[in-house]
Amino acid sequence: MASAHYIFGCVDCDLQRSYDSPAGDYAYQLLDGQQLPMLTGPSWCADCRNLSPAERLPSAEGEAALLKTLLCLRLDMANLLKEVPKKRPWWQFYAKPVNGLNQLESQISQQEQQLDAYRTLRAALAERASPARCLLCGSTDHQPLTLPTKPDQPQVLSITHPGCGGQLTVQISKQRTQKLGQKQLFDLEGRQFQNS
Numbered sequence: 001m002a003s004a005h006y007i008f009g010c011v012d013c014d015l016q017r018s019y020d021s022p023a024g025d026y027a028y029q030l031l032d033g034q035q036l037p038m039l040t041g042p043s044w045c046a047d048c049r050n051l052s053p054a055e056r057l058p059s060a061e062g063e064a065a066l067l068k069t070l071l072c073l074r075l076d077m078a079n080l081l082k083e084v085p086k087k088r089p090w091w092q093f094y095a096k097p098v099n100g101l102n103q104l105e106s107q108i109s110q111q112e113q114q115l116d117a118y119r120t121l122r123a124a125l126a127e128r129a130s131p132a133r134c135l136l137c138g139s140t141d142h143q144p145l146t147l148p149t150k151p152d153q154p155q156v157l158s159i160t161h162p163g164c165g166g167q168l169t170v171q172i173s174k175q176r177t178q179k180l181g182q183k184q185l186f187d188l189e190g191r192q193f194q195n196s
């Protein structure tokens, strides 16, 4: 997965924190040794008093949103295929790929994989008792921050910089960073395994 680089700031002070998404190689390890990739996002952690990567727990709403995107893509595909026979006979259709068809196919298969992984993770975490944790200190006292989808536009978040009162901002940075660090493993309650 390609990683993107973000800069968080504050409208009232010179706070500047960078964040890479995905934050790192975080995974849950099940009792049988199987590993499931964790969903993560930036949070303001009250205990770290800093921006930190945090868990995002899968939810019914999250699954519904992924499913909706998949259904929209499939509808696009159906519409695209419906138009084809009117324009040209089928042998030409197979001989020459339709514009956008391959791209749509790969988008659909990516979306299907993402939905599958999400469902597997949600099922694995069905018995989860504790809320999402900060991945640096394990605290559950943190406020999730959203990442912008539009490039180049700094976005003011509806979250204030604790202890300062200014509103937090975020923007995508053009700077690319290479991901380093090793895989970190957690149990299904989000507690890090202390083996190394």
Ligand SMILES: [Zn+2]
Pocket: 010, 011, 012, 013, 014, 015, 161, 164, 165, 166
């Ligand atoms: Zn501030």
Ligand SMILES: [Zn+2]
Pocket: 045, 046, 047, 048, 049, 052, 134, 135, 136, 137, 138, 139
């Ligand atoms: Zn923390």
